[in-house]
Amino acid sequence: xxxxxxxxxxxxxxxxxxxxxxxxxxxxxxxxxxxxxxxxxxxxxxxxxxxxxxxxxxxxxxxxxxxxxxxxxxxxxxxxxxxxxxxxxxxxxxxxxxxxxxxxxxxxxxxxxxxxxxxxxxxxxxxxxxxxxxxxxxxxxxxxxxxxxxxxxxxxxxxxxxxxxxxxxxxxxxxxxxxxxxxxxxxxxx
Numbered sequence: 001x002x003x004x005x006x007x008x009x010x011x012x013x014x015x016x017x018x019x020x021x022x023x024x025x026x027x028x029x030x031x032x033x034x035x036x037x038x039x040x041x042x043x044x045x046x047x048x049x050x051x052x053x054x055x056x057x058x059x060x061x062x063x064x065x066x067x068x069x070x071x072x073x074x075x076x077x078x079x080x081x082x083x084x085x086x087x088x089x090x091x092x093x094x095x096x097x098x099x100x101x102x103x104x105x106x107x108x109x110x111x112x113x114x115x116x117x118x119x120x121x122x123x124x125x126x127x128x129x130x131x132x133x134x135x136x137x138x139x140x141x142x143x144x145x146x147x148x149x150x151x152x153x154x155x156x157x158x159x160x161x162x163x164x165x166x167x168x169x170x171x172x173x174x175x176x177x178x179x180x181x182x183x184x185x186x187x188x189x190x
Contacts, residue, residue: 001131010127011177013135016083016168021133024053024084027167030128031087038121041113042106044099047121048090048159056153057085061166063148064141072141080139083168087125087136088149091118094158118162129167136167 001009020027028051035049052060061081065074080086091114100107122138129136142149142161149161 006127006131010123010130011135011174012137013167013170013174014079014137015171016079016135016137016166017171018082018084019169020084021169026132027051027085027129027134030132031125034124034128035121038117038124040117041110042099042103044095044110044114046091046095046099046110046114047118048092049121049125050088050090050153050155051085052088052153053085057081057083059152060086060088060149063152064145064164067141067145067148080137080164080166083136083166084134085167087165087167088153089118089122089162089165090155090159091115091162092156092158093160115162122163122165126165133170134167135170136165139164139166 031049031051035047038047040046058081061077064080065072065077096110096114099110103110126136126138140163142163146161149155150157150159155161
């Protein structure tokens with residue numbers, strides 16, 4: 001498949017399970033390779049990734065549920081917990097601030113660039129997982145969960161949680177996407 005075909009296959013999969021079409025080691029290799037290949041301004045390498053498998057996967061989603069004191073439906077949280085694992089995306093703010101100090105002319109841009117790079121990393125990992133036959137979705141329960149997750153996974157204080165990506169075997173395909181008039185969002189000028 002081409003890059004664009006893989007990108008088009010990347011969807012939000014909410015029906016995931018613990019039956020992966022590839023090994024856990026292959027998932028780890030995909031995540032490591034994509035993390036290394038994703039660009040970052042000034043090559044600052046600000047992104048950090050934590051992958052929760054097994055008991056940590058269960059504990060993670062239980063901690064997320066508990067952080068909301070029942071305000072998020074248990075069924076929704078359990079749909080993510082039912083996956084094989086979760087990728088947690090972070091920005092190392094210590095790295096960002098060190099670049100702000102080194103390159104003061106661009107200081108205001110480094111946090112923006114770190115977020116942009118993290119977004120590329122999320123998209124790249126999501127697409128690579130889908131290419132491997134794995135379904136995933138991107139969740140944003142932070143900042144409500146930051147403290148509980150940091151304690152559970154022993155996350156350094158200078159890491160800022162950006163997003164969570166539960167993944168697993170595909171239990172059901174999402175509904176078809178409605179085609180849009182892309183010219184409402186893309187302009188071509190000559």
